[in-house]
Amino acid sequence: MSTLGRDNNGILQEVLRQASRGSPDSAEPAWSQEQWCEAFSFLFLASPGSRHTLLEHQDDMLFFVTAASALGPDSPTVWLRRNTAAELPGELRPGGSGFSSVDWCRSVQLNLVLQAKYLLTVVQCRQEALAAVAQTHATSGQGIAPQHQQQQALVSQRRVYASPMAAAVNLDDVKKGKPPQPCYPEVCFAVDNFEDAFQDMILSRPGDCYCVMLHVHANSNNINTGNSTRDATKQPITDLPDALPSSGHAATSPSSTPAQSSSSNPTERRAVLFSAYVTREQVAAYLATRATQAPRPNVLRWLLSGLKQEDAAQARRERVVLSGPGGIGRAEAAAAAVKADSVAAAAPAGAAG
Numbered sequence: 001m002s003t004l005g006r007d008n009n010g011i012l013q014e015v016l017r018q019a020s021r022g023s024p025d026s027a028e029p030a031w032s033q034e035q036w037c038e039a040f041s042f043l044f045l046a047s048p049g050s051r052h053t054l055l056e057h058q059d060d061m062l063f064f065v066t067a068a069s070a071l072g073p074d075s076p077t078v079w080l081r082r083n084t085a086a087e088l089p090g091e092l093r094p095g096g097s098g099f100s101s102v103d104w105c106r107s108v109q110l111n112l113v114l115q116a117k118y119l120l121t122v123v124q125c126r127q128e129a130l131a132a133v134a135q136t137h138a139t140s141g142q143g144i145a146p147q148h149q150q151q152q153a154l155v156s157q158r159r160v161y162a163s164p165m166a167a168a169v170n171l172d173d174v175k176k177g178k179p180p181q182p183c184y185p186e187v188c189f190a191v192d193n194f195e196d197a198f199q200d201m202i203l204s205r206p207g208d209c210y211c212v213m214l215h216v217h218a219n220s221n222n223i224n225t226g227n228s229t230r231d232a233t234k235q236p237i238t239d240l241p242d243a244l245p246s247s248g249h250a251a252t253s254p255s256s257t258p259a260q261s262s263s264s265n266p267t268e269r270r271a272v273l274f275s276a277y278v279t280r281e282q283v284a285a286y287l288a289t290r291a292t293q294a295p296r297p298n299v300l301r302w303l304l305s306g307l308k309q310e311d312a313a314q315a316r317r318e319r320v321v322l323s324g325p326g327g328i329g330r331a332e333a334a335a336a337a338v339k340a341d342s343v344a345a346a347a348p349a350g351a352a353g
Contacts, residue, residue, distance in 0.1 A: 013041055019109050035044055036104035045086050045113050063110055063164055070101035078164050078184045113162055113187060120160045122198055125153035127207045132278060160189040163284040203280035211277040212322055214330040218269040231295045274329040276322035283320060287337050290318050
């Protein structure tokens, strides 16, 4: 096996080239599992001389993808261990007893996805201003939407983290719920304390929209994968969600997510991984339908909670799902009707790109 070069940008460029090889018949030779293992060690292990220069978000947990040959009925698709050493344990090194149980190529790709920087942007605005406002927040440069449209928009942003583990959101009590389960090869972007983060997102006027975008950021390492056609032009958000109700988690495959925009900022590259919106009218119609299907609340519960019957119905939250363009990716939001005939499309419980 050939030893990988220790140039920071060079090894990451080679990793990206190898990951984007179109077919096994490519003129460029494919890496062996030993070479992928070496790349994994260089990129992610706790080696002070290399890690900080490549990836901004350095997680102390590393995920390993189980090789297809090692998968059994009860085998996890991914497993993790804490990143505490500069070298792999002996059993995971080439020749070790556990080396062949790991798909090192997919493990490198997964950890690159997980350790990237992601930003969730939620916008409440008028439907006629949706495209311009969304495009304003699709790049890291200056906004392009007219000033009056920016004033009409309510924007909330939060750093989110990718994970191959996901758990369905409990709408009755966000502090309780089932433990996360593996969702690989999909990834999930959970939002902690989502009610506090997005409680002001109230769709109170006809024509109001609720837009969710997920961006990925990259620093100025001038990394070139040798395929300039992968850079796409900026696109306004135009696709409506295919369906509203869902009970699953928000997740998508990182390998099938297209970048929809690129930044002109020379110090940062930024791409839209996911974008979708829903209108006030769609949410209101869905909540009305769900209200007719919901069981009547227990009378004793009303008395103990001090809620009137109509207030209890309004306090009921429902899961709304926004599907991305072409059905790629989805975001979950908790929605509830509020007084004054308003609809609150609040709190993305999870977002995906």
